[in-house]
Amino acid sequence: MIGNVIVGQSGGPTAVINSSLVGVYKTAKDRGATKIYGMLHGVKGLLDGQYIDLSEHIKTNLDIDLLKRTPSSFLGSCRYKLPEICDNRKVYEKIFKLLEELEISAFFYIGGNDSMDTIKKLSDFAILINSDIKFIGVPKTIDNDLVATDHTPGYGSAAKYIASSMKEIIRDGLVYDYPTITIVEIMGRNAGWLTAAAALAKGEDCEGVDMLYLPEIPFDVDKFMNKVKNIVNSKRSIVIAISEGIKVADGRYVFELTNHLEFVDAFGHKQLQGSAQFLADKISSEIGIKTRALELSTLQRCASHLASRVDITEAYQVGGAAVKAAFEGETGKVVVLKRISDDPYICITDVQDVHKIANFEKKVPLEWITDDDYVTNDLINYINPLIQAELTPIMVDGLPQHLRLVL
Incomplete structure (x- = not known):
């Protein structure tokens, strides 16, 4: 049984990171989470006691539709590196004290490689102190450099x-x-x-x-x-x-x-x-x-007016899959995308051990780079399905409308 959950965003923004936030929020709400908190400016903000009840800021279906189309990090972000557990245990004790006060059962972090390092360290500390809190990483990076996933939302x-x-x-x-x-x-x-x-x-x-x-x-x-x-x-x-x-x-x-x-x-x-x-x-x-x-x-990073519908959909799906994994007892995991077919393009979600992802980097295979300063058709065919279709912005007075966090 999952009671309260908390979600944060970290690292550089993308055009679809908020679609993952919506995926976490809506799936947790539909599955009966009591409260869904949002960290302001990631784990750094959490350490400073900055968090909100998301239900007070995402109230309607229109809010959800707007947030899917809103670029950058709705909750704010950070580039904060957690110390090694052996170097500064007090930081972890403070985080877990805050999580216990909020009665958090599941912790979701949307981000790239550095953010998965945060999930790794927090889930490791949870094991050390026998905490039941579940820690799940939700992939996000325009750089597409996370290993173990076919590609990354954004x-x-x-x-x-x-x-x-x-x-x-x-x-x-x-x-x-x-x-x-x-x-x-x-x-x-x-x-x-x-x-x-x-x-x-x-x-x-x-x-x-x-x-x-x-x-x-x-x-x-x-x-x-x-x-x-x-x-x-x-x-x-x-x-x-x-x-x-x-x-x-x-x-x-x-x-x-x-x-x-x-x-x-x-x-x-x-x-x-x-x-x-x-x-x-x-x-x-x-x-x-x-x-x-x-x-x-x-x-x-944040050209949501030209966002890919495939990208928005998959960003939402990995957020929902993270909640599903936590509710089923998984922890120390990252949601990944697995490509099943190129034609037609089919991709599903799965989970992988965060220790196999954090602090590793996926580069373009050398066989996809040609000697004449170009790339092969294999690389073009890999990227092409990911840019397909559009989610039309909700326009107001000739410009895309976004959902803004008002505190």
Whole structure:
């Protein structure tokens, strides 16, 4: 029997993370949860005593429909790294004291790799103290780098936005009768799944991007420059997609080849930006062609106006599956997606041990990356089902309407 439950959101936002929140909320409510609490700003907010009763903020079916279409994290997020249990047991004791005061039976955390690390540590501590609280991870990341799952909710919508934007950027470059080069920097620290989505722009109505550079392959600046010089002779407009995390052979990020300010988050991740600008400046100075650097930056994370219906549906399903797993006694698990068929596309949910997921990273298989700076049809066919269909925004006064948390 599950009494009260609590759910939080962590890490970077997506266009569909709130659909997972709705999946947790509605399924827990339908299965008889007494109260459904929401952590404000993830586990960091919980430590500060910040939480709400979700039923006071999601009251109607319209609220649910709006929240499914609302981008970013409704409850707020955090990038807080729990210490190792052996280093700071008091943090865990404080969290579990709060959970006991709220009479929490199940704890759900929606997030990516770092968030699954939180589920791992909390579920491990629960075992140490013989706590009956169930801890379940709900996958979310546009980076698509969680292992053991076919893909992650959030990725499909980001991929749809990236492919659509690339088509528009390509059209824009063709309007002039003189050569132009555009380098588009796309998120992706160690995994190039997002940048690979730029390949979907190619079709009957679009010539596609000319080059794709993913962080899985060392970046050769000289080889890049030679290829640009060769293509310039035969094309009026060149569009290149690069991952923000591309590195040269010695391990330095491309943006580190020039002067830059360095910022490192709580998880030790460097803030990545500037590789496109570095390459654009190099082309302009060495070849003398107008070159533009574009960073999609946060735009690719929360473009709910172009969200994939498949993505929204699966985000909702993993939230519901998490509740089902907890109600059936599972803990220390993460909901995953298993692709059963490509044609027709069929995907189901399952659960995996969080210890097999947290702190591991799924990269683009090398066999899906070609020697001519592009990707294979296998990768395109993998991504394509994830961007299908749309959930029309609820428009008010010409703009998409969102559900806003008012405290």
